[in-house]
Amino acid sequence: MRVWLAQAFLVPGLSLARAQSASYLNNTPIAPSPATLDNAFSPPFYPSPWIDGPSGRWAEAYEKATQFVSQLTLLEKVNLTTGTGWMSDACVGNVGSIPRLGFPGLCMQDSPLGIRFADHVSAFPAGGFIAASWDRAEFYRRGYQMGLEMRGKGVDVQLGPVVGPLGRNPKGGRNWEGFSPDPVLSGIAVAETVKGIQDAGVIACTKHYIMNEQEHFRSPGNFEDKGFVDAVSSNLADKTLHELYLWPFADAVRAGTGSIMCSYNKINNSQACQNSYLQNYILKGELGFQGFIMSDWDAQHSGVASTLAGLDMTMPGDTDFNSGLSFWGANLTISVLNGTVPQWRLDDAAVRIMTAYYLVGRDMAAVPINFNSWSLDTYGYGHAHAKVGYGLINEHVDVREAHGQSIRQAAARSTVLLKNSGVLPLTGREKFTAVFGDDSTENPYGPNGCADHGCNNGTLGMGWGSGTAFFPYLVTPLEAIKSQVLSNGGVVQSVVDNWAYSQITALARQSTVSIVFVNADSGEGYITVDGNAGDRNNLTLWQDGDRLIRTVTAESNNTIVVIHSVGPVIIEEYKNNPNVTAIVWAGLPGEQSGNSIADVLYGRVNPAGKTPFTWGKQESDYGPDLIYKPTNGSQSPQDNFEEGVFIDYRAFDRKNITPTYEFGFGLSYTTFNYSDIKVTKVSGGPYAPTVGKTQPAPVFGNVSNNAAEYQWPANLTHVRNYIYPYLNSTDLAEASMDPQYGVEVELPAGSQDGSPQARIPAGGAPGGNPQLWDILFTVSATVTNTGKVAGEEIAQLYVSLGGPDDPKVVLRNFERLSIQPGQSATFVADVTRRDLSNWDTATQNWVITKYPKTAYVGSSSRSLPLSAPLDVSDYL
Numbered sequence: 026m027r028v029w030l031a032q033a034f035l036v037p038g039l040s041l042a043r044a045q046s047a048s049y050l051n052n053t054p055i056a057p058s059p060a061t062l063d064n065a066f067s068p069p070f071y072p073s074p075w076i077d078g079p080s081g082r083w084a085e086a087y088e089k090a091t092q093f094v095s096q097l098t099l100l101e102k103v104n105l106t107t108g109t110g111w112m113s114d115a116c117v118g119n120v121g122s123i124p125r126l127g128f129p130g131l132c133m134q135d136s137p138l139g140i141r142f143a144d145h146v147s148a149f150p151a152g153g154f155i156a157a158s159w160d161r162a163e164f165y166r167r168g169y170q171m172g173l174e175m176r177g178k179g180v181d182v183q184l185g186p187v188v189g190p191l192g193r194n195p196k197g198g199r200n201w202e203g204f205s206p207d208p209v210l211s212g213i214a215v216a217e218t219v220k221g222i223q224d225a226g227v228i229a230c231t232k233h234y235i236m237n238e239q240e241h242f243r244s245p246g247n248f249e250d251k252g253f254v255d256a257v258s259s260n261l262a263d264k265t266l267h268e269l270y271l272w273p274f275a276d277a278v279r280a281g282t283g284s285i286m287c288s289y290n291k292i293n294n295s296q297a298c299q300n301s302y303l304q305n306y307i308l309k310g311e312l313g314f315q316g317f318i319m320s321d322w323d324a325q326h327s328g329v330a331s332t333l334a335g336l337d338m339t340m341p342g343d344t345d346f347n348s349g350l351s352f353w354g355a356n357l358t359i360s361v362l363n364g365t366v367p368q369w370r371l372d373d374a375a376v377r378i379m380t381a382y383y384l385v386g387r388d389m390a391a392v393p394i395n396f397n398s399w400s401l402d403t404y405g406y407g408h409a410h411a412k413v414g415y416g417l418i419n420e421h422v423d424v425r426e427a428h429g430q431s432i433r434q435a436a437a438r439s440t441v442l443l444k445n446s447g448v449l450p451l452t453g454r455e456k457f458t459a460v461f462g463d464d465s466t467e468n469p470y471g472p473n474g475c476a477d478h479g480c481n482n483g484t485l486g487m488g489w490g491s492g493t494a495f496f497p498y499l500v501t502p503l504e505a506i507k508s509q510v511l512s513n514g515g516v517v518q519s520v521v522d523n524w525a526y527s528q529i530t531a532l533a534r535q536s537t538v539s540i541v542f543v544n545a546d547s548g549e550g551y552i553t554v555d556g557n558a559g560d561r562n563n564l565t566l567w568q569d570g571d572r573l574i575r576t577v578t579a580e581s582n583n584t585i586v587v588i589h590s591v592g593p594v595i596i597e598e599y600k601n602n603p604n605v606t607a608i609v610w611a612g613l614p615g616e617q618s619g620n621s622i623a624d625v626l627y628g629r630v631n632p633a634g635k636t637p638f639t640w641g642k643q644e645s646d647y648g649p650d651l652i653y654k655p656t657n658g659s660q661s662p663q664d665n666f667e668e669g670v671f672i673d674y675r676a677f678d679r680k681n682i683t684p685t686y687e688f689g690f691g692l693s694y695t696t697f698n699y700s701d702i703k704v705t706k707v708s709g710g711p712y713a714p715t716v717g718k719t720q721p722a723p724v725f726g727n728v729s730n731n732a733a734e735y736q737w738p739a740n741l742t743h744v745r746n747y748i749y750p751y752l753n754s755t756d757l758a759e760a761s762m763d764p765q766y767g768v769e770v771e772l773p774a775g776s777q778d779g780s781p782q783a784r785i786p787a788g789g790a791p792g793g794n795p796q797l798w799d800i801l802f803t804v805s806a807t808v809t810n811t812g813k814v815a816g817e818e819i820a821q822l823y824v825s826l827g828g829p830d831d832p833k834v835v836l837r838n839f840e841r842l843s844i845q846p847g848q849s850a851t852f853v854a855d856v857t858r859r860d861l862s863n864w865d866t867a868t869q870n871w872v873i874t875k876y877p878k879t880a881y882v883g884s885s886s887r888s889l890p891l892s893a894p895l896d897v898s899d900y901l
């Protein structure tokens with residue numbers, strides 16, 4: 026989501042955005058050219074699916090939700106769906122209350138790695154780093170602990186986890202908020218995180234749906250001196266969507282995510298939050314999503330069009346920050362009264378929101394909000410933007426419990442050892458330890474000294490933007506190393522100014538071990554750091570890190586390089602330099618940074634992390650670049666995902682490019698051997714498409730058509746620029762304050778139709794057709810610890826789907842095994858129908874092709890010593 030400066034950024038864009046929104050047409054119908062994805066379009070799909078046939082916990086929650094919503098008036102339903110405006114209430118997003126029923130509204134709060142804008146909270150490792158643990162238990166624990174903290178502060182919806190961006194190009198500014206460019210690793214991570222957050226009694230909001238793969242041009246707006254540029258359009262084929270970018274969203278839906286956030290960008294030239302194909306057909310139809318779709322902050326660009334295209338909640342509620350106007354609010358009340366939005370559509374939005382609420386037990390778990398995003402002071406304005414409602418706004422509730430210990434452990438267990446000539450682990454009794462780099466020390470402005478972490482001063486614990494949290498403290502690497510060495514009575518000195526070359530040289534010359542900390546940062550596009558407008562401009566180190574390493578290695582034959590980064594950086598040179606005796610990727614570790622890296626360097630934790638992305642030798646190895654300059658005048662830059670499913674290791678494998686370190690790679694202080702692969706066929710039964718029809722759209726309660734009932738209450742004090750559901754006139758056109766009111770002539774075909782609808786063959790349950798998760802094979806292998814110390818190994822299962830258009834191998838499963846020296850463990854991995862299927866555009870379903878399929882087991886995407894055929898003939 027966006028923040029502060031965004032308002033000024035967007036204003037010039039609004040005229041165009043509104044002009045487009047005046048049309049009910051969801052998509053500009055440009056015929057797709059067969060040869061290219063240029064000007065691709067999204068086919069319309071209506072009506073918007075209503076919750077249908079929920080089962081298990083969803084059914085119970087749905088019952089409660091329908092009982093609740095049945096009691097509501099039109100205005101109250103509108104209140105549930107519409108944000109109250111930017112900085113209007115305590116959280117980054119809030120919906121209106123229902124005072125009549127004592128319902129206080131809902132609080133939506135960033136971020137995917139902890140609580141933004143609050144004190145006494147924990148700063149967890151970023152998604153892109155925890156992914157390197159490849160550990161379901163760590164994913165879950167982190168989610169659960171974040172959820173507990175959110176709950177303790179009074180938050181209803183955590184704005185995370187992230188699987189969009191997926192990470193098509195490593196320079197994408199927000200990749201680190203998500204997990205990995207591999208859809209299976211991301212899918213498992215997101216599912217466990219969703220379960221963790223929601224088991225703690227807080228609704229997870231999986232985001233950003235979908236294809237928000239770069240920050241440049243993500244929203245319509247002014248761009249440098251180039252004038253207005255409309256939002257970038259990510260154009261992609263159906264197969265690419267299903268086999269790559271949608272995959273982890275399906276896992277999130279299957280895991281029960283209560284909410285999904287639609288993104289800023291366009292897909293096939295249709296804005297995400299009013300793209301009926303992606304929201305109605307794919308998400309609510311095929312994936313059977315029963316929760317609610319919330320807009321990213323000001324990613325809604327139309328009223329009726331977005332409502333009919335499946336949006337359920339608008340955030341933060343105003344057309345743009347603090348405009349005091351809304352596409353919904355009064356406009357939504359009006360659009361029900363004038364018949365353009367059927368009552369069932371509004372009811373469905375309200376029921377979806379309340380179903381998610383009951384699903385996670387918010388009715389039992391809720392505590393009153395006890396912080397305020399806009400001030401850390403104890404007393405202040407309850408409505409920060411309007412500067413009214415002065416009172417107690419921050420109770421400084423400490424929600425951290427013992428999470429710091431888990432964070433330390435999680436970060437150490439995510440750390441990836443990329444190179445080790447034998448110098449690690451250190452003993453702590455080295456004769457002379459030297460520490461180098463700005464990245465080893467504290468930001469001189471303090472750990473939260475730059476707004477939304479929009480600077481790169483001191484050690485890098487997280488990227489920048491809305492996907493951040495306040496640090497309660499930040500243990501620096503220098504502090505932790507120093508205390509380690511001093512506890513052994515050793516000598517330790519540091520130079521933390523990266524440009525103090527003579528001092529660096531002098532110290533490196535004396536040291537017996539030099540530990541150099543370097544980094545590379547990125548973040549969200551509304552902040553520019555060192556010329557990087559969210560997206561990285563390059564894949565090299567920041568702060569002259571390369572020169573720092575060269576200066577040290579020129580003098581020190583025992584240089585350990587530790588990298589804190591948002592993703593891969595170009596390090597081929599160090600891999601081959603004999604004076605670089607070790608390279609460690611320490612990612613974005615959060616508040617316990619120093620302790621967790623010291624745990625690994627000094628051997629208290631035997632590293633087992635595996636890199637969740639490929640380290641290329643050069644930028645061009647990754648394939649298509651991001652779009653940094655307008656390419657289409659003021660029109661949407663056309664970002665054609667022509668490479669299809671071939672990103673990250675799939676692209677390197679296809680083009681036969683040797684990376685510096687491949688996806689899935691990581692060393693340990695011990696060694697492992699793989700043997701004895703076995704494939705067991707499990708009878709999965711046939712794959713039957715889902716058939717039949719839904720129930721008709723239900724309505725809950727009666728809506729009176731008398732506009733007089735929806736007028737402003739005489740006794741209501743209007744908070745300035747706050748969004749309310751009330752009308753200012755009984756004349757609907759006048760009340761809408763919209764010069765375009767009523768100019769639309771036609772509604773999208775089918776959008777009003779509440780009759781039973783055909784079920785989608787690839788659908789049938791949350792996540793998709795349940796038979797996709799039938800287990801067809803079990804693959805096992807023996808992993809032996811052949812070294813001298815206990816260690817953990819992440820055994821990985823890949824498959825080859827065998828077709829000419831398939832990647833060489835794709836990850837399908839993994840397990841983190843703990844093995845004593847000389848002992849063996851058995852790796853057992855299920856292979857599901859989905860794992861062996863390709864998306865077939867013609868039948869709009871998953872199929873197992875006739876091509877020969879093979880299972881591979883090993884320690885990385887390029888170290889796969891074991892293989893065995895998977896005989897799928899029974900499943901064709």
Ligand SMILES: *[C@@H]1O[C@H](CO)[C@@H](O)[C@H](O)[C@H]1NC(C)=O
Nearest residue numbers: 057065066067261262263293
């Ligand atoms: C985008 O257009 C491509 C090419 O016509 C098509 O295969 C795909 O299904 C479309 N996807 C969406 C989400 O509209």
Ligand SMILES: *[C@@H]1O[C@H](CO)[C@@H](O)[C@H](O)[C@H]1NC(C)=O
Nearest residue numbers: 100101104121122123124130
């Ligand atoms: C809508 O929400 C606002 C803000 O919480 C509240 O003041 C108002 O009373 C609510 N309106 C209704 C009809 O419940």
Ligand SMILES: *[C@@H]1O[C@H](CO)[C@@H](O)[C@H](O)[C@H]1NC(C)=O
Nearest residue numbers: 350351352355356761762763
């Ligand atoms: C209703 O929406 C239109 C844009 O569709 C906007 O121009 C108008 O200001 C909105 N009205 C209110 C009362 O927010």
Ligand SMILES: *[C@@H]1O[C@H](CO)[C@@H](O)[C@H](O)[C@H]1NC(C)=O
Nearest residue numbers: 469470479480481482554555
């Ligand atoms: C902090 O970061 C800002 C922005 O990146 C930079 O301009 C400034 O020089 C840095 N200050 C210190 C003290 O490191």
Ligand SMILES: *[C@@H]1O[C@H](CO)[C@@H](O)[C@H](O)[C@H]1NC(C)=O
Nearest residue numbers: 555562563565566567568569
């Ligand atoms: C890459 O970007 C970083 C951060 O802005 C900058 O410090 C570095 O000098 C750039 N590298 C090159 C080779 O230009």
Ligand SMILES: *[C@@H]1O[C@H](CO)[C@@H](O)[C@H](O)[C@H]1NC(C)=O
Nearest residue numbers: 578579580581582602603604
């Ligand atoms: C490695 O370090 C030694 C000093 O220990 C130095 O003499 C040598 O030039 C260095 N080699 C490289 C490649 O920097």
Ligand SMILES: *[C@@H]1O[C@H](CO)[C@@H](O)[C@H](O)[C@H]1NC(C)=O
Nearest residue numbers: 446448537581582583584606
């Ligand atoms: C570095 O050089 C010194 C002096 O030649 C030697 O004793 C030491 O073993 C070397 N260290 C490494 C890690 O090669």
Ligand SMILES: *[C@@H]1O[C@H](CO)[C@@H](O)[C@H](O)[C@H]1NC(C)=O
Nearest residue numbers: 124125737738739740741742
């Ligand atoms: C405003 O008036 C309505 C209708 O008379 C009443 O139900 C409500 O309690 C009043 N609200 C306040 C805040 O006085």
Ligand SMILES: *[C@@H]1O[C@H](CO)[C@@H](O)[C@H](O)[C@H]1NC(C)=O
Nearest residue numbers: 349350355737743752753762
């Ligand atoms: C509607 O009327 C209220 C009460 O008079 C006023 O405070 C508010 O600004 C008006 N809203 C709009 C959108 O004009």
Ligand SMILES: *[C@@H]1O[C@H](CO)[C@@H](O)[C@H](O)[C@H]1NC(C)=O
Nearest residue numbers: 356359360363365761766767
């Ligand atoms: C119905 O109301 C909505 C919301 O104000 C408005 O955008 C739309 O133009 C209206 N349509 C008709 C046909 O009156």
